[in-house]
Amino acid sequence: MNSSNGGPTPKRMKFSQNGDDHYTKVREERLQLPIRPARNRLIHQVQKHNSVIIIGETGSGKTTQIPQFLYEAGLHRNSVIAITQPRTVAAITVSQRVALEKRSDMGDLVIKHVGYRVRFDDTTSERTKIKYMTDGMLLREAISDPLMKRYSIVILDEAHERTIHTDVLFGVVKSAQHQRQEQGMKPLKIIVMSATMDVDHFSKYFNKAPVLYLEGRQFPITVMYTKEEQSDYLFASLVTLFQIHREALPQEDILIFLTGQEEIESAVKSIRDIARNMTGNVPNMLVCPLYAALPSQQQLKVFQPTPKGCRKVIVATNIAETSITVHGIKYVIDSGKVKAKIYNSRGGLDLMKVVHVSQAQAQQRCGRAGRESPGTCYRLYTEQQYEALRKTTVPEIQRCNLASVVLQLTAMGIQDVVNFDFMDKPSSEAILNAIEQLKLLGALENTEEIKLTQTGKQMAEFPLDPRMSKVILSAKHYKCLEEILTIVSLLSVDSVLYTPQSKREHAVAVRQKFMSSEGDHITLLNVFRAYKGVNGNKQWCQENFINMRNMRTVFDVRRQLRDICVRQDLPLNTCGHDTTSIRKCLATGYFMNSAELQKEGEYMSLSTRKTVTIHPSSALFHCKPAYVIYNELVQTTKCYMRDLCVVDADWLYDTAPTYFKKKKPGG
Ligand code: ADP
Numbered sequence: 098m099n100s101s102n103g104g105p106t107p108k109r110m111k112f113s114q115n116g117d118d119h120y121t122k123v124r125e126e127r128l129q130l131p132i133r134p135a136r137n138r139l140i141h142q143v144q145k146h147n148s149v150i151i152i153g154e155t156g157s158g159k160t161t162q163i164p165q166f167l168y169e170a171g172l173h174r175n176s177v178i179a180i181t182q183p184r185t186v187a188a189i190t191v192s193q194r195v196a197l198e199k200r201s202d203m204g205d206l207v208i209k210h211v212g213y214r215v216r217f218d219d220t221t222s223e224r225t226k227i228k229y230m231t232d233g234m235l236l237r238e239a240i241s242d243p244l245m246k247r248y249s250i251v252i253l254d255e256a257h258e259r260t261i262h263t264d265v266l267f268g269v270v271k272s273a274q275h276q277r278q279e280q281g282m283k284p285l286k287i288i289v290m291s292a293t294m295d296v297d298h299f300s301k302y303f304n305k306a307p308v309l310y311l312e313g314r315q316f317p318i319t320v321m322y323t324k325e326e327q328s329d330y331l332f333a334s335l336v337t338l339f340q341i342h343r344e345a346l347p348q349e350d351i352l353i354f355l356t357g358q359e360e361i362e363s364a365v366k367s368i369r370d371i372a373r374n375m376t377g378n379v380p381n382m383l384v385c386p387l388y389a390a391l392p393s394q395q396q397l398k399v400f401q402p403t404p405k406g407c408r409k410v411i412v413a414t415n416i417a418e419t420s421i422t423v424h425g426i427k428y429v430i431d432s433g434k435v436k437a438k439i440y441n442s443r444g445g446l447d448l449m450k451v452v453h454v455s456q457a458q459a460q461q462r463c464g465r466a467g468r469e470s471p472g473t474c475y476r477l478y479t480e481q482q483y484e485a486l487r488k489t490t491v492p493e494i495q496r497c498n499l500a501s502v503v504l505q506l507t508a509m510g511i512q513d514v515v516n517f518d519f520m521d522k523p524s525s526e527a528i529l530n531a532i533e534q535l536k537l538l539g540a541l542e543n544t545e546e547i548k549l550t551q552t553g554k555q556m557a558e559f560p561l562d563p564r565m566s567k568v569i570l571s572a573k574h575y576k577c578l579e580e581i582l583t584i585v586s587l588l589s590v591d592s593v594l595y596t597p598q599s600k601r602e603h604a605v606a607v608r609q610k611f612m613s614s615e616g617d618h619i620t621l622l623n624v625f626r627a628y629k630g631v632n633g634n635k636q637w638c639q640e641n642f643i644n645m646r647n648m649r650t651v652f653d654v655r656r657q658l659r660d661i662c663v664r665q666d667l668p669l670n671t672c673g674h675d676t677t678s679i680r681k682c683l684a685t686g687y688f689m690n691s692a693e694l695q696k697e698g699e700y701m702s703l704s705t706r707k708t709v710t711i712h713p714s715s716a717l718f719h720c721k722p723a724y725v726i727y728n729e730l731v732q733t734t735k736c737y738m739r740d741l742c743v744v745d746a747d748w749l750y751d752t753a754p755t756y757f758k759k760k761k762p763g764g
């Protein structure tokens with residue numbers, strides 16, 4: 098380059114594309130995945146058949162690679178490939194990974210071909226060709242587009258998990274494929290994939306679809322059982338962890354399976370404390386929690402390489418069983434437990450409870466130890482206990498409240514829900530119960546024929562539990578929609594209250610000023626108002642232990658729900674400080690989740706006549722109101738009600754007189 102004014106010739110500058118080395122690494126990783134050699138066989142099968150079932154080890158590359166293969170081969174036919182995931186986090190992290198891989202292939206100029214769509218978050222555009230989404234989101238789209246016209250290929254991933262949404266989707270995509278064929282439209286290709294599953298059952302259901310087995314890389318794994326039954330799996334997991342930690346080489350990482358956020362956070366704290374005080378020649382420990390509600394930034398930590406001379410310990414829920422693969426794991430500690438929804442058909446309500454895993458789940462957990470070299474799995478239960486476990490997990494659809502599913506199927510125009518083509522039918526009792534609940538909520542006509550009411554049609558438009566949507570619609574009557582939108586949004590995201598274990602008491606004391614004797618909904622509303630009052634000031638958030646990121650999400654969710662309300666012409670009223678209206682409004686959706694104080698000082702749930710207790714985290718923990726409604730039941734040592742609100746017996750009765758005639762609040 099010569100400068101025109103005859104000055105000295107500047108030296109040529111050297112540039113490198115940001116993260117070049119990183120891209121090379123990503124490209125190489127991609128080429129080395131076990132799925133690679135099967136690429137052409139796979140493309141050929143999908144070309145030839147309308148439905149294909151694919152089985153392959155976790156980590157072989159199904160989720161990240163198969164959509165790219167099909168896309169590269171042009172099988173998307175200029176339309177979109179949808180890939181469903183049971184978990185929001187998996188949909189997001191995988192889509193980000195694939196976007197990175199695509200970029201490493203085609204450079205930064207690549208237009209947005211990969212995106213994700215999950216509840217309240219959508220990064221897709223008309224340019225998106227590979228769309229990762231939650232199974233719930235695809236089901237929601239099917240309400241307005243039952244033939245799935247915008248897709249050429251639908252991939253139902255992690256099928257073995259048998260989440261309620263995936264199970265309903267089986268029927269919905271099958272019917273869409275059939276109808277498209279009947280009407281001479283472009284075919285819909287269905288791919289069902291998973292790590293393990295009952296292949297014959299799936300193949301038969303999808304019109305004898307061929308099954309493709311992918312070669313996996315699985316090294317031998319030694320399975321160890323405890324000699325005696327353990328009464329405290331948490332304690333047993335810590336003891337086992339440190340036993341391994343003292344003996345194993347530093348670069349050998351450990352994965353522990355526990356059940357939920359609180360348990361994992363408290364285990365992580367104990368592990369860090371013990372590790373810090375350890376003497377002798379032991380490696381440093383890097384402890385990473387991994388659960389669905391963990392902010393995605395922190396989740397990505399588990400993918401980062403462990404520093405030299407350090408041991409990574411990942412404490413995870415069943416999310417690490419198949420949906421997220423972590424490198425370097427040599428040891429797995431399996432508590433044998435998982436948190437699951439259990440359905441109480443008598444009361445028609447869901448209960449979250451820690452239960453035993455199935456043998457299939459235990460095997461998946463085990464498999465995580467042998468991805469890169471031979472490994473060991475420590476089961477915190479005896480061999481006899483293992484033998485007594487169920488072979489496979491019961492599909493969620495057979496143990497959940499079906500109100501939401503029935504509402505969505507009805508909104509899709511499917512009236513005969515009882516005879517819907519389910520792969521495994523839920524009990525007709527559960528379906529009838531759901532219909533009954535929807536009638537009580539005013540979503541279905543009170544007739545033999547299953548028909549949505551105007552309210553029901555409106556309810557189906559919200560990506561929420563029917564009870565929650567009902568509350569939003571009732572707000573018109575109580576003139577408090579602004580407040581209700583805030584509360585619903587706060588309950589729809591991960592907690593805005595951030596309570597570090599080490600400062601628990603302090604955090605609770607500081608937040609005392611928000612506490613309302615009317616319950617948790619009003620308390621949350623107070624937090625939100627205070628946050629708005631200081632314009633989301635960062636220091637204020639720190640001082641009050643408010644999670645700012647989640648608070649921002651609340652605003653985002655609120656805006657989206659508000660948009661739906663505006664579309665439905667709902668009046669955006671505010672009731673100011675008249676919290677009674679708000680509580681009455683909440684009762685119109687949650688009257689079925691109500692409990693009455695008994696003489697002995699315990700509560701009894703009005704639907705199931707079961708003893709229930711106020712959760713220690715509730716604003717009402719030290720109060721004894723006569724009647725409460727709650728959002729959820731969690732069974733640990735006791736059956737706890739969470740997210741409570743104080744109500745009057747009269748309100749419950751007035752909302753659903755027929756329902757309470759049998760159960761009689763106050764009587
Ligand atoms: P499968 O669906 O067969 O279980 P995946 O396609 O999810 O396998 O993963 C293939 C590989 O890509 C795995 O080895 C996994 O560790 C890696 N991988 C996936 N997501 C990420 C990520 N966000 N960061 C780094 N590596 C990832």
Ligand code: MG
Nearest residue numbers: 159160419420
């Ligand atoms: Mg996968």
